[in-house]
Amino acid sequence: MNDQSLARAAVLRPPAAGPNPVLRLSGIGKSFPGVRALQDVELALYPGQVTALIGENGAGKSTLVKILTGIYQPDAGRIELDGAPVRFPTALSATQAGVTAIHQETVLFDDLTVVENIFLGHQPRNRFGLLDWGRMTREAKAILDRIGARIDPHVTLRELGIASKHLVAIARALSVEARVVVMDEPTAALSQTEIEELYELVDRLKADGKAILFISHKFDEIFRIADRYTVFRDGQMVEAGLIADVTEDHLVERMVGRSVDTIFPKRHAAIGPEVLAVEGYSHPTEFEDISFTLRRGEILGFYGLVGAGRSEFMQALFGVTKPSRGTVRIGRQAVAIRSPAEAIGHGIVYVPEDRGKQGAIRPLPIVQNVTLPSLGRTSRKGFLRMAEEFALARRYTERLDLRASALDQPVGNLSGGNQQKVVIAKWLATQPRVIILDEPTKGIDVGSKAAVHEFMSELAAEGLSVIMVSSEIPEILGMSDRVIVMREGRLAAEFPREGLTPEMLVRAAAGYGRAA
Amino acid sequence: MSTFLKSREAMLALALVALVALVESRFRGFAAPGNLAAVFNDTSVLMILALGQMLVIMTKCIDLSVAANLALTGMTVALVNAAAPGVPVVALIALAVGLGLLLGAFNGLLVWLLDIPPIVVTLGTLTIYRGVVFVISGGEWINSFEMSPAFTALPRMVILGLPVLSWIALLVVLLVAVLVRLTPLGRAILAVGGNAHAAVYTGISVGFTRFMAFVISGGLAGLCGYLWVSRYAVAYTDVAVGFELDVVAACVIGGVSIAGGIGTVGGAVLGALFLGVIKNALPVAGISPFWQLAISGAAIIVAVALNARAERTKGRIILKSAEHAA
Amino acid sequence: MSLAEGTRPRHIPDRLSGRMGHALRSWELLLLLVGVAIFVANSLLSPYFLSPWNLSDATFNFTEKAMIAFAVAMLIIAGEIDLSVAAIIALASTLMGLALQHGAGTPVLVGVGLLTGLLCGLVNGTLVTRLGLPSIVATIGTMSLYRGISYIVLGDEAFNGYPASFALFGQGYAWWVISWELVIFAVLAVAFGVLLHRTNFGRQVYVIGNNDTAAAFSGVRVQRVKMILFLLTGLMSGVAAVCLTSRLGSTRPSIAQGWELEIVTMVVLGGVSILGGSGSILGVVLAALVMGMVTFGLGLLNVPGIVMSVFIGALLIGVIAIPRLIRLARTGRAA
Amino acid sequence: QDDPVRIALVVKSLGNGFFEAANRGAEEAAAELGNVEIIYTGPTSTTAEGQIEVINSLIAQGVDAIAISANDPDAVVPALQKAMQRGITVISWDSGVAPEGRQMHLSPSSNELIGQTIIKLAADQLPEGGQVAVLSATSTSTNQNIWIEEMNKVMGDYPNIEVVATVYGDDLADKSYRETQGLIQTYPDLDAIIAPTSVGIVAAAQAVADAGKIGQINVTGLGLPSEMAGAVESGASKSFAIWNPVDLGYATTMIAYHLAQGDATAEPGAAIPMGRIGTATLDDNNEAAMAVPFTYDASNIEEFKSVF
Numbered sequence A: 001m002n003d004q005s006l007a008r009a010a011v012l013r014p015p016a017a018g019p020n021p022v023l024r025l026s027g028i029g030k031s032f033p034g035v036r037a038l039q040d041v042e043l044a045l046y047p048g049q050v051t052a053l054i055g056e057n058g059a060g061k062s063t064l065v066k067i068l069t070g071i072y073q074p075d076a077g078r079i080e081l082d083g084a085p086v087r088f089p090t091a092l093s094a095t096q097a098g099v100t101a102i103h104q105e106t107v108l109f110d111d112l113t114v115v116e117n118i119f120l121g122h123q124p125r126n127r128f129g130l131l132d133w134g135r136m137t138r139e140a141k142a143i144l145d146r147i148g149a150r151i152d153p154h155v156t157l158r159e160l161g162i163a164s165k166h167l168v169a170i171a172r173a174l175s176v177e178a179r180v181v182v183m184d185e186p187t188a189a190l191s192q193t194e195i196e197e198l199y200e201l202v203d204r205l206k207a208d209g210k211a212i213l214f215i216s217h218k219f220d221e222i223f224r225i226a227d228r229y230t231v232f233r234d235g236q237m238v239e240a241g242l243i244a245d246v247t248e249d250h251l252v253e254r255m256v257g258r259s260v261d262t263i264f265p266k267r268h269a270a271i272g273p274e275v276l277a278v279e280g281y282s283h284p285t286e287f288e289d290i291s292f293t294l295r296r297g298e299i300l301g302f303y304g305l306v307g308a309g310r311s312e313f314m315q316a317l318f319g320v321t322k323p324s325r326g327t328v329r330i331g332r333q334a335v336a337i338r339s340p341a342e343a344i345g346h347g348i349v350y351v352p353e354d355r356g357k358q359g360a361i362r363p364l365p366i367v368q369n370v371t372l373p374s375l376g377r378t379s380r381k382g383f384l385r386m387a388e389e390f391a392l393a394r395r396y397t398e399r400l401d402l403r404a405s406a407l408d409q410p411v412g413n414l415s416g417g418n419q420q421k422v423v424i425a426k427w428l429a430t431q432p433r434v435i436i437l438d439e440p441t442k443g444i445d446v447g448s449k450a451a452v453h454e455f456m457s458e459l460a461a462e463g464l465s466v467i468m469v470s471s472e473i474p475e476i477l478g479m480s481d482r483v484i485v486m487r488e489g490r491l492a493a494e495f496p497r498e499g500l501t502p503e504m505l506v507r508a509a510a511g512y513g514r515a516a
Numbered sequence B: 001m002s003t004f005l006k007s008r009e010a011m012l013a014l015a016l017v018a019l020v021a022l023v024e025s026r027f028r029g030f031a032a033p034g035n036l037a038a039v040f041n042d043t044s045v046l047m048i049l050a051l052g053q054m055l056v057i058m059t060k061c062i063d064l065s066v067a068a069n070l071a072l073t074g075m076t077v078a079l080v081n082a083a084a085p086g087v088p089v090v091a092l093i094a095l096a097v098g099l100g101l102l103l104g105a106f107n108g109l110l111v112w113l114l115d116i117p118p119i120v121v122t123l124g125t126l127t128i129y130r131g132v133v134f135v136i137s138g139g140e141w142i143n144s145f146e147m148s149p150a151f152t153a154l155p156r157m158v159i160l161g162l163p164v165l166s167w168i169a170l171l172v173v174l175l176v177a178v179l180v181r182l183t184p185l186g187r188a189i190l191a192v193g194g195n196a197h198a199a200v201y202t203g204i205s206v207g208f209t210r211f212m213a214f215v216i217s218g219g220l221a222g223l224c225g226y227l228w229v230s231r232y233a234v235a236y237t238d239v240a241v242g243f244e245l246d247v248v249a250a251c252v253i254g255g256v257s258i259a260g261g262i263g264t265v266g267g268a269v270l271g272a273l274f275l276g277v278i279k280n281a282l283p284v285a286g287i288s289p290f291w292q293l294a295i296s297g298a299a300i301i302v303a304v305a306l307n308a309r310a311e312r313t314k315g316r317i318i319l320k321s322a323e324h325a326a
Numbered sequence C: 001m002s003l004a005e006g007t008r009p010r011h012i013p014d015r016l017s018g019r020m021g022h023a024l025r026s027w028e029l030l031l032l033l034v035g036v037a038i039f040v041a042n043s044l045l046s047p048y049f050l051s052p053w054n055l056s057d058a059t060f061n062f063t064e065k066a067m068i069a070f071a072v073a074m075l076i077i078a079g080e081i082d083l084s085v086a087a088i089i090a091l092a093s094t095l096m097g098l099a100l101q102h103g104a105g106t107p108v109l110v111g112v113g114l115l116t117g118l119l120c121g122l123v124n125g126t127l128v129t130r131l132g133l134p135s136i137v138a139t140i141g142t143m144s145l146y147r148g149i150s151y152i153v154l155g156d157e158a159f160n161g162y163p164a165s166f167a168l169f170g171q172g173y174a175w176w177v178i179s180w181e182l183v184i185f186a187v188l189a190v191a192f193g194v195l196l197h198r199t200n201f202g203r204q205v206y207v208i209g210n211n212d213t214a215a216a217f218s219g220v221r222v223q224r225v226k227m228i229l230f231l232l233t234g235l236m237s238g239v240a241a242v243c244l245t246s247r248l249g250s251t252r253p254s255i256a257q258g259w260e261l262e263i264v265t266m267v268v269l270g271g272v273s274i275l276g277g278s279g280s281i282l283g284v285v286l287a288a289l290v291m292g293m294v295t296f297g298l299g300l301l302n303v304p305g306i307v308m309s310v311f312i313g314a315l316l317i318g319v320i321a322i323p324r325l326i327r328l329a330r331t332g333r334a335a
Numbered sequence D: 001q002d003d004p005v006r007i008a009l010v011v012k013s014l015g016n017g018f019f020e021a022a023n024r025g026a027e028e029a030a031a032e033l034g035n036v037e038i039i040y041t042g043p044t045s046t047t048a049e050g051q052i053e054v055i056n057s058l059i060a061q062g063v064d065a066i067a068i069s070a071n072d073p074d075a076v077v078p079a080l081q082k083a084m085q086r087g088i089t090v091i092s093w094d095s096g097v098a099p100e101g102r103q104m105h106l107s108p109s110s111n112e113l114i115g116q117t118i119i120k121l122a123a124d125q126l127p128e129g130g131q132v133a134v135l136s137a138t139s140t141s142t143n144q145n146i147w148i149e150e151m152n153k154v155m156g157d158y159p160n161i162e163v164v165a166t167v168y169g170d171d172l173a174d175k176s177y178r179e180t181q182g183l184i185q186t187y188p189d190l191d192a193i194i195a196p197t198s199v200g201i202v203a204a205a206q207a208v209a210d211a212g213k214i215g216q217i218n219v220t221g222l223g224l225p226s227e228m229a230g231a232v233e234s235g236a237s238k239s240f241a242i243w244n245p246v247d248l249g250y251a252t253t254m255i256a257y258h259l260a261q262g263d264a265t266a267e268p269g270a271a272i273p274m275g276r277i278g279t280a281t282l283d284d285n286n287e288a289a290m291a292v293p294f295t296y297d298a299s300n301i302e303e304f305k306s307v308f
């Protein structure tokens, strides 16, 4: 309560001798079925200043970005541009009003060229009202030069890697005459040099008098470029102010709402014999020469920058894609895994990163999702037995403390964290030996996250081996017994738990320090 | 990719030339300019419809009602012409196109506003439109002697060595090429089919774009309604029955991806010509007409198989060493 | 938060609402009502409608199509489609005719029909699951190919003179007015209902149709399931070919022309989502009955077939559009 | 007032000018007989399955007689047999049904006469001889095949005339047009096209006119005066023949009526009255021919083009 009003006052107070805000949001609320993503949110952006928006996963940051850019309509509240109320019914109207964004997910067109991706929706026209490709190409080159991206504007996007795609998204945001530029985790997929170039770009935009909203989980960069900050927690704004007035610890405290140590309750478990050994796994384009071992009761962390190829490697290990080379041993026995069904047969299961596409079958009930890979056990001679299915589903969902009104509810109606629990329950129900969790807490709320983490340690203690792919350093540091770092499809480093620092992980992932 | 797309069309063009050469090698005169022009003329209607269908398919929809639309507009203008021979042909063409647009808009609205899957919508309107033909004509034929001379003369009038029908087809090819390449709508059509989710982020209305594709396809079908009826100088309920599948086939052979987002005007034109050449060559080559169906079926399968091979999604390129090799 | 509460798991009920509530809002009920309405209307409009023999004759309007529709429904639920089914009938019938010319008896004829269906299904399945072609275009291609082969074999000829014992399937009666075809239809309806709704296989079909990537990630052998569905569809086309050939007593390459669209219409009218993932066999059965009754009822009034198809086209769009229109009018915006 | 005698006229497909004309004849007969109701019906496209559905609904209605022009002589047999079992009089006309599926068949003309007429029409314009081609309807239609057979039997009488090809237009205007183009292309010296089908002959005449071959290629065969008036005028067709479909519908109705009323029986040698047309005499197959085909040319086309 008090926090709220304090924060509100901070937003509304103009900076010392500063100008009026270009853009001001007040009382913004937005709900999705089962989730209240934003509630009574205030935000002000000032010309020539960078405002950092911070908050945990699922705090509602991206939702706010989508409201600002006309993709979602707020349920409540108002948006003012230069003091005048505005509405953004479509993405185009926001662009035309001078609000542009680099979205968190790259939302671009794989089959169109770079030029086209940059200008689609607001292409320059010639005097006959037809598209002016010459001008588009010239301008595209100019913008790409400006952000230091060495990308041929005529190639199709499919041919680019994730970092280049991200640069194209940035170029797209800069292709309109914008007054407000929103950047939702723009550095997440970039390498260090590209990040430096982006910082310079932000400085130039500031100098041009643009108002910038910068969303990031990395505190070093927030302190490097932001002038102001706003903290979200669970869809509400909890604090705003000047960066100069605060410390990192204070921001973290405000963000999470309690002390950080309690999040990762990794318990020590006895680490047993080797259960999985991978030797020389390679793929023509995705990864090369991956070798490691995993022991009983161990949690093995896989760290890397986004796009390092961890997910791809895990999927190959799970039999989704075919490796070109390499062997797998389970226990002492060499096995060939050619399909997920075989992997499951060998006791290896994979909780995918892309929950919506690869994990949950959203329109189907919880019970059918959970029992899918275990149908062989719940059925008799190929015929379904509903009672057995419900029993199995209940056993595992209750253990994970799933919040649902009934087991025959469609999974799609659940909140993200609960969907993730269903997916995890699905795999635990197969009683695996090795579980691969790919970004297990991505996009799920604080509470569920803690529950997932607690459960992971419990499983490890029971003798299950866990591979945890994560891009969150605290999660990696908190949960892993051992950490492997991947970079550009290769193993970059391997660290034991003791003495591991965020520094070491970042260096290995970005390719500066050469460890192990 | 773009060079690759070009090579796919080049491949198709090559196949077409090879086919013509094959027929010519056994039957002198097939490749004579005059005959090729005749084949082109004969394929005009298919080509126009294929271009409209291409736009629809590129938005990840399908329009199965084009042939029924053609029949209905054709019958309507024939009836008007028979009842009032004084109405100028230009007005009738406008009527045909206008009615076609309307029928296309009906499909488009159901897809846009009610979000009914396009295949269901056009499956329904396919039967409805053709039923209406039967109802308005009472099942009767409109024969050439009931049509005014101007009505039937236009498509076969020769200008600069080519019949007007061919010129109309060429004009449509040009217009659709301009639409796709040089207008925001054209690019929106490609974008919507390529990634509807991302299209929303770029401020493109997915529903409206699909609606427009249906409208254009309907308008072109309406135009073909007039062309067909005047060219064959007869209108009846079963005009062009089943032709929608030929139209889809022409698109598919031309490399238009049924999954949306991929397709070129050149491809669709070549696809239509490919079918046109086969249809015209069989009687000339003295191959029993009973073979025609099987041959075009096999051609469709081979064409999609080739396209599918080309389109197959490869893994992401992460390894630096693989980046340049790809 | 959950950490604190996590120690005491809370109970989650199996089912939220009773099944009744669900059933009352279902598509099947809507169809049933439509069916009853048509039945009543038919009885009022035509004095000939309510006669056992006439109703029995009317069943031939839909039985063969419905047999195929069951399999096509499963295929569509799994997110694929087969437009070559009518062409498979033509090819199967043609090959049965060839076998007949070589002196085959009834059992061999039936075997040839079913095998041809399976083989065609295998070809379709291979194109889709092995070569990765989109099923809609692959089967447009095989549709021309299969029927084309019939034309090559038969040209302007026809096969006839099928043995009397062969007539059983399409012309025989099991008991009183119950034809063997109706019996086959009923048995297949039950078999498909059990297969789709009561077995692991059926569950996998739904899963694939809702999200085939997640299905694959869950260990479902997606391509194998799809292949089986294509085989099943081919087989059902073979069964329908046997029935139809037996009923007509002759084979021409134009046999069953245009059935593919009628079958798809039947499936969609039955509430199967053309986008895959939902639908039931009961719905398809009801849709078959509704379509059969509409055509028969209008036939009794001597309404031309094309006007009947307008009616069915309107029914198809109407039953989907009207609920959405109402919702649109109520909320003032699209779904 | 008695219930009317209900006679169903089942045609190959609705929306065909020829059958519409036959229906007019049937109505004329009905008016003449009094207390007769004509049910004019048929499938939308020319398929046997469609006709069977129609037959089933006619059986259900308990009509008194079914007179059918069949799309397939064999496929409709079981359904028609069922009709006969239920006491319905079944005859075929125009395009016949296998003997076991009907009581009698009325040909518009005898097949021999038609076969002889179509070749004679072409030959009369070619005193020096020449090349002719045949454009037929669908490959499966019974009568076209028989007529072509009959035509071939008398080819010996025309030693200078060579039949170079037979192609199929499937009774579709566009396909017939394209097939004709193919003929023109393949046989530069072609002198005549015989199209024993009313759809094909119109399309062929159009294609010949479009190719600028009027005067070189004469299109002839069987056609309807209303549809062929333009072609005769332009010279693309010098002459063509057809029996009178109005008469055919009339005669069919008369026969169906008499058989249904029990006034006559269909057996070899029987003579069944056909009103103003005369009497049909059944041969050993219970078949009868109505009349000789009538030839239309520039001299009489004006008179008939508005009749049918």
Ligand SMILES: Nc1ncnc2c1ncn2[C@@H]1O[C@H](COP(=O)(O)OP(=O)(O)OP(=O)(O)O)[C@@H](O)[C@H]1O
Pocket (backbone or CB within 6 Å): A032, A033, A035, A036, A037, A055, A056, A057, A058, A059, A060, A061, A062, A063, A064, A104, A415, A416, A442, A443
């Ligand atoms: N389209 C949607 N439908 C349902 N729920 C949604 C939708 N979009 C977001 N949410 C939910 O709204 C909440 C806020 O999500 P949002 O993406 O804004 O978080 P965020 O702060 O951007 O998190 P992150 O740091 O992971 O990007 C989450 O609980 C999310 O699951």
Ligand SMILES: Nc1ncnc2c1ncn2[C@@H]1O[C@H](COP(=O)(O)OP(=O)(O)OP(=O)(O)O)[C@@H](O)[C@H]1O
Pocket (backbone or CB within 6 Å): A105, A106, A160, A161, A162, A163, A165, A304, A305, A306, A307, A308, A309, A310, A311, A312, A353, A439, A471, A486, B316
């Ligand atoms: N080249 C690319 N093109 C488009 N999207 C990409 C690309 N690379 C990654 N993404 C998207 O970015 C998100 C994160 O990608 P990815 O799975 O590669 O990240 P990660 O899990 O952090 O890294 P890793 O590859 O090591 O698993 C996903 O939504 C993915 O679809």
Ligand SMILES: [Mg+2]
Pocket (backbone or CB within 6 Å): A061, A062, A063, A104, A184
């Ligand atoms: Mg976000």
Ligand SMILES: [Mg+2]
Pocket (backbone or CB within 6 Å): A307, A310, A311, A312, A353, A438, A439
């Ligand atoms: Mg990943």
